[in-house]
Amino acid sequence: MNRTDEVGHSLRKRGFRVTPQRELILAAMRAGDGHCTAEEVYAHVAVLAPSLSRATVYRTLEFLVREHLVTSADLGEGRRVFELVTAEVHHHLVCTRCKSVQQIGHALIAEMFATVEREHGFAISTDHLALFGLCGRCRSAESLS
Amino acid sequence: MNRTDEVGHSLRKRGFRVTPQRELILAAMRAGDGHCTAEEVYAHVAVLAPSLSRATVYRTLEFLVREHLVTSADLGEGRRVFELVTAEVHHHLVCTRCKSVQQIGHALIAEMFATVEREHGFAISTDHLALFGLCGRCRSAESLS
DNA sequence: CGCACAAATGCAAATCATCGCAATTGCAAT
DNA sequence: ATTGCAATTGCGATGATTTGCATTTGTGCG
Numbered sequence: 595m596n597r598t599d600e601v602g603h604s605l606r607k608r609g610f611r612v613t614p615q616r617e618l619i620l621a622a623m624r625a626g627d628g629h630c631t632a633e634e635v636y637a638h639v640a641v642l643a644p645s646l647s648r649a650t651v652y653r654t655l656e657f658l659v660r661e662h663l664v665t666s667a668d669l670g671e672g673r674r675v676f677e678l679v680t681a682e683v684h685h686h687l688v689c690t691r692c693k694s695v696q697q698i699g700h701a702l703i704a705e706m707f708a709t710v711e712r713e714h715g716f717a718i719s720t721d722h723l724a725l726f727g728l729c730g731r732c733r734s735a736e737s738l739s
Numbered sequence: 740m741n742r743t744d745e746v747g748h749s750l751r752k753r754g755f756r757v758t759p760q761r762e763l764i765l766a767a768m769r770a771g772d773g774h775c776t777a778e779e780v781y782a783h784v785a786v787l788a789p790s791l792s793r794a795t796v797y798r799t800l801e802f803l804v805r806e807h808l809v810t811s812a813d814l815g816e817g818r819r820v821f822e823l824v825t826a827e828v829h830h831h832l833v834c835t836r837c838k839s840v841q842q843i844g845h846a847l848i849a850e851m852f853a854t855v856e857r858e859h860g861f862a863i864s865t866d867h868l869a870l871f872g873l874c875g876r877c878r879s880a881e882s883l884s
Numbered sequence: 885c886g887c888a889c890a891a892a893t894g895c896a897a898a899t900c901a902t903c904g905c906a907a908t909t910g911c912a913a914t
Numbered sequence: 915a916t917t918g919c920a921a922t923t924g925c926g927a928t929g930a931t932t933t934g935c936a937t938t939t940g941t942g943c944g
Contacts, residue, residue, distance in 0.1 A: 611891060611940050633930080647894050652931060654892090668813055672902080672930080687861045698859060706851035707870075714843060715875035716832045723868075725852075730860035756910050756921060778900075792924050797901060799922095 601663065608661070615639075615646050619654050620678075623664070629675040665722035669695060683721050689729035691736070696729065746808060753806070760784075760791050764799050765823075768809070774820040810867035814840060828866050834874035836881070841874065 601620060602612040622638040623630060636651045655676050658664035666676045669688050683700040700721075707718045728736060746765060747757040767783040768775060781796045800821050803809035811821045814833050828845040845866075852863045873881060 606941080609891085609941095613892065613940070615893070645894075648930090649895080649932075650893055656932095657892095674930095687855070687859065687863070689861075690864070696859070696861070698855065702851060702854050702858070706847060709847050710832070710843065710870070713847070714832065714841070715878075716834075716841070716870075716872055717878055718832070718870045718872035719835070720871045725855070725863045726865045727861055727863035733860070733862055751911080754921085758910070758922065760923070790924075793900090794902075794925080795923060801902095802922095 605661070610657075610661070615643070615650050616654055618643055618646065619651060620658075620663075623676065623678050629677050631673065631675055635676070667722040667724045669724050670726060677722070679721075685723040685725065687729065688724050688726050689732055690726050691728055691732040694729055749808075750806070755802075755806070760788070760795050761799055763788055763791065764796060765803075768821065768823050774814075774822050776818060776820055780821070812867040812869045814869050815871060822867070830868040830870065832874070833869055833871050834877055835871050836873055836877040839874055 602617075605612055605616075618639045619635055622635050625638065626634065632648075632652055632655055635655065636648055639646055639651065655664060655666070659666050659676070663679055664676050665679055666674060667686060668674045669686065670690070671693075684697050685700065685703055687696045687698060689695075703723060707720075711717055747762075750757055750761075763784045764780055767780050770783065771779065777797055777800055780800065781793055784791050784796065800809060800811070804811050804821070808824055809821050810824055811819060812831060813819045814831065815835070829842050830845065830848055832841045832843060834840075848868060852865075856862055
């Protein structure tokens with residue numbers, strides 16, 4: 595049983611449908627390198643299924659996020675990206691100067707989440723954070739000026 | 740010298756202009772209860788200055804964020820909110836179930852930021868985080884079902 | 885199989901947000 | 915007070931995203 599079937603089964607089990615549109619959208623996301631914007635998914639899918647509407651892409655992505663099969667993060671400047679949920683939970687550091695994006699693991703963040711939960715009784719489920727600031731290179735460049 | 744003058748002075752000192760539009764937008768934000776969306780600001784100022792365009796509101800808010808006079812956060816559901824920078828840096832816990840929003844201080848977050856900086860050489864400047872999850876009440880309700 | 889029904893889609897219109905560019909206008913220096 | 919210049923605005927166009935509603939179509943069930 596491949597991953598497509600697994601996802602399909604898991605959706606059906608929860609009372610949702612597995613439509614050709616959803617399969618195409620998931621396939622498009624698997625084909626990409628990880629992050630993709632809604633428009634990228636649409637462009638990819640529109641080749642195979644020209645009648646598939648933008649609205650369906652947006653609604654499906656939102657649906658997949660709601661069902662925890664996909665995560666999304668706003669990397670600033672209108673760049674909202676989507677990514678299939680994989681084993682590795684991670685977050686991003688976005689440099690506001692050079693726009694570079696680096697990835698960090700979940701450990702540090704999880705620790706902070708645990709403290710918040712302990713002190714405020716609030717269980718955080720955010721699993722794809724974008725944190726803005728200056729990367730190492732830009733910090734050096736900045737301090738020279 | 741009131742706060743308006745202070746902001747004006749601080750902007751001029753940095754080579755920016757204090758225009759009637761900017762003053763109106765700042766006044767609208769002070770009139771609100773803290774958080775406000777771009778559309779709310781626009782609706783508020785459009786009464787006094789119908790010719791003030793939406794583009795100016797969006798550009799001005801973005802400008803004020805860039806100049807650290809305003810912070811913004813995406814509290815989910817397409818609601819990007821803006822807030823005047825006050826003394827107290829804070830963040831928000833947004834319950835995905837009951838939509839309640841609670842505020843937390845900067846201390847816990849700052850600690851995590853410091854660790855990220857130490858381990859990744861990245862200086863985070865994010866000062867208004869929205870973290871999603873379940874509030875105490877909804878966690879109890881959830882565990883019953 | 886074929887049916888029933890709710891879930892999902894497509895379309896078009898509404899909404900939210902951004903952008904290029906010409907015209908305007910603060911403001912600092914005469 | 916006047917002037918010069920760059921910052922800012924308004925406008926209209928464009929792009930991104932969401933929504934309402936009629937229609938289509940998976941899915942479970944007999």
